[in-house]
Amino acid sequence: MSVAALGSRNPTEDAILVAAREALADEPYDRVTIDGIARRAFVSRTTVYFYFPNKRAVVDRLIQRSFADMHNAGAPYFEGEGDPRAELRAALAGVVEVVDRDASILRLALWLYGREDQIRSACCRSCGGAPCTRSPRPSAAPAGRPARGSRRPRAGSRR
Numbered sequence: 001m002s003v004a005a006l007g008s009r010n011p012t013e014d015a016i017l018v019a020a021r022e023a024l025a026d027e028p029y030d031r032v033t034i035d036g037i038a039r040r041a042f043v044s045r046t047t048v049y050f051y052f053p054n055k056r057a058v059v060d061r062l063i064q065r066s067f068a069d070m071h072n073a074g075a076p077y078f079e080g081e082g083d084p085r086a087e088l089r090a091a092l093a094g095v096v097e098v099v100d101r102d103a104s105i106l107r108l109a110l111w112l113y114g115r116e117d118q119i120r121s122a123c124c125r126s127c128g129g130a131p132c133t134r135s136p137r138p139s140a141a142p143a144g145r146p147a148r149g150s151r152r153p154r155a156g157s158r159r
Contacts, residue, residue, distance in 0.1 A: 012043060015041040015042070016041045016048055016051055017061060017062060018041070019037050020032070020059065029108055034049065037055075062102075062105050063105060063108070066098060069098045070098045070099070072094075073091060073095045073097065077090070
């Protein structure tokens with residue numbers, strides 16, 4: 001996805017992202033819900049789901065925007081059309097400003113990255129080191145078992 005493609009589609013999506021940023025500043029990730037984000041953005045849960053399939057997608061967009069903003073802040077130096085020292089100074093100041101503004105989002109990105117590695121590692125250990133074809137989500141059912149909530153007919157029942 002290009003840096004330019006990270007802009008929001010409209011003010012509603014902006015409101016959802018602002019609400020998510022505020023919610024994440026006030027509460028831990030695990031306690032933030034789509035319903036809470038919707039209430040803060042003054043939209044329905046259905047509207048949030050129209051723009052984002054789940055909470056992680058909202059957070060991923062915030063993380064992507066942070067990195068895109070850091071890239072844009074460093075653009076004068078990357079393009080290298082003027083005084084390199086002045087451009088470097090301006091680029092670093094811009095990147096530091098973004099990091100200060102989005103510190104909680106960037107810490108969350110690091111936390112989520114480490115957490116997914118742990119889940120993936122646990123999944124691969126349970127597969128015995130074979131190439132993993134299962135979902136790395138913790139709710140995935142172990143091989144040979146039905147997923148949670150699925151119903152399997154009992155022996156001798158008529159279904």
